Amino acid sequence: MTHHENDPKYQGLNVSKGIERPPTINPYTQGKHKRKKYSVDEYVKEILAGNVTMLSQAVTLVESSRADHQALAQAIIEKCLPHAGSSIRVGITGVPGAGKSTSIDSFGVYLGKQGKKLAVLAIDPSSERTKGSILGDKTRMERLAVQDNAFIRPSPSAGSLGGVARKTRETIILCEAAGYDYIFVETVGVGQSETAVHSMVDFFLLIQLAGTGDELQGIKRGIMEMADGIVINKADGDNIGKANIAQNHFKNALHLFPLAESGWSPEVLTYSGYYDLRIAEIWEMVDRYIAFVKESGYFDVKRNKQSTYWMYETINERLRNDFYRNEKIEQLMPTLERQVLGSKKSSFIAASEAIDAYYGEL
Numbered sequence: 001m002t003h004h005e006n007d008p009k010y011q012g013l014n015v016s017k018g019i020e021r022p023p024t025i026n027p028y029t030q031g032k033h034k035r036k037k038y039s040v041d042e043y044v045k046e047i048l049a050g051n052v053t054m055l056s057q058a059v060t061l062v063e064s065s066r067a068d069h070q071a072l073a074q075a076i077i078e079k080c081l082p083h084a085g086s087s088i089r090v091g092i093t094g095v096p097g098a099g100k101s102t103s104i105d106s107f108g109v110y111l112g113k114q115g116k117k118l119a120v121l122a123i124d125p126s127s128e129r130t131k132g133s134i135l136g137d138k139t140r141m142e143r144l145a146v147q148d149n150a151f152i153r154p155s156p157s158a159g160s161l162g163g164v165a166r167k168t169r170e171t172i173i174l175c176e177a178a179g180y181d182y183i184f185v186e187t188v189g190v191g192q193s194e195t196a197v198h199s200m201v202d203f204f205l206l207i208q209l210a211g212t213g214d215e216l217q218g219i220k221r222g223i224m225e226m227a228d229g230i231v232i233n234k235a236d237g238d239n240i241g242k243a244n245i246a247q248n249h250f251k252n253a254l255h256l257f258p259l260a261e262s263g264w265s266p267e268v269l270t271y272s273g274y275y276d277l278r279i280a281e282i283w284e285m286v287d288r289y290i291a292f293v294k295e296s297g298y299f300d301v302k303r304n305k306q307s308t309y310w311m312y313e314t315i316n317e318r319l320r321n322d323f324y325r326n327e328k329i330e331q332l333m334p335t336l337e338r339q340v341l342g343s344k345k346s347s348f349i350a351a352s353e354a355i356d357a358y359y360g361e362l
Contacts, residue, residue: 040075047076047178048083052151055178059153062170077170080177085303087119087176088290091197093187093223094207099233100186101141103207103273108144110279111182119151119175120144121168122186123197151180165196166317169310172200198226199309202299203286206230210239210246210270224250225257227266229285235270236277243270262298264289329358 038046038054046054061073094100101122108118120141144150155168172183187197198204206227224230230250235243250268259265267285271278293299323329336350345353 040072040079043072043076044079044177047080047174050179052178055151055174056153058174059171062167062174063155073170077173080173084173084176087172087180087183088203088286089172089183089185089201090286091185091187091194091201091204092207093194093197093204094233095209098207098209099273100207103231103233103271104184104186105141105144106273106276106279107184107282108141108147108150109276110283112144112147112149116181117149117151117179118144118182118184119178119180120153120184120186121171121175122152122154123165123168151175151178165200166310166314168197169200194223194226199306202293202302203228203289205282205286208232208246208250209234210243224253225260228260228262228264228289229266229282230254230268231282232268232270233273236272236275240270246270262293262302263296264292323358326358329354332357 038057043054043058047058058073058076061069061076064070064073092100092104104120108120111118141152145152153171155171168185172185175183183201185197185201187194204226206223206229208230210232232243232246232250247268247270254266254268269278269281269285271282273279290299293302332354336345336354339345340347340350
């Protein structure tokens with residue numbers, strides 16, 4: 001570069017050429033910190049030994065969309081499966097603001113004092129526009145996040161609730177193989193996720209609030225029918241009276257529902273997650289339920305049904321993915337969509353043509 005400042009008429013003023021801009025990455029460190037690749041047997045060995053780092057890496061493989069990662073993850077799950085199944089799986093749901101994360105923090109601390117290991121799998125809602133998630137559960141579970149006997153893993157829904165639910169189901173197997181006594185699955189609390197979570201847990205806990213003015217109207221009948229226990233949070237201070245009233249309302253409402261397939265009558269309790277009040281009562285209820293369904297044989301029946309359910313769900317997801325990733329379908333769909341939007345074809349005829357084209361490729 002020519003510097004006009006060095007012209008003779010500018011006596012006494014010199015401008016150096018400067019130096020080249022250094023690279024943003026230290027060249028001496030490049031290639032030295034690549035993550036080591038482990039074999040299936042190495043992953044399984046470390047997971048069974050309770051290695052949290054290797055467990056986290058295995059979960060990352062489960063959540064990855066890469067084909068090689070998925071193949072490795074499935075091989076790990078297959079070998080971990082004989083060591084799984086010994087935990088108590090608890091689904092936790094409730095409207096946003098009900099205090100799910102605060103409650104899980106309290107529940108986890110209580111179980112930790114009983115010498116139990118806890119894994120928390122939280123399904124975080126993703127933005128429909130950016131596909132991003134906050135994944136901030138660890139910040140809302142301050143006490144639990146620093147305990148050695150707890151594993152907290154938030155997963156983004158990324159617009160595909162079925163997909164993340166299936167991956168959560170597989171993560172449960174890995175956590176059980178790692179020796180966790182309780183697996184908590186926290187839902188996003190917005191509707192559809194409850195059905196998916198209910199199909200992978202032993203006990204489904206519904207967290208409610210009192211004094212909001214819509215204790216019963218704000219809850220879908222379907223979610224209440226799925227609940228094995230209803231707990232009313234923030235029953236402390238001036239809110240105790242409202243919580244007791246809400247408790248009676250829910251008890252009366254539950255009498256209108258048919259008895260659950262398990263034969264268990266859901267209980268309604270009050271507690272305070274923030275102040276750790278009456279937490280023990282909740283886990284006594286969970287223990288009563290587990291003992292009840294194990295004695296009746298329903299515990300194993302339900303788990304077998306869940307395994308079959310997820311087999312069919314996986315088949316459905318695989319078929320759907322194969323359909324939309326088919327090269328001919330990718331080319332055909334925009335044309336069919338324009339014809340439907342232009343009222344040249346009905347939605348049903350267009351769908352039939354797409355399916356016929358797909359099967360014609362096979």
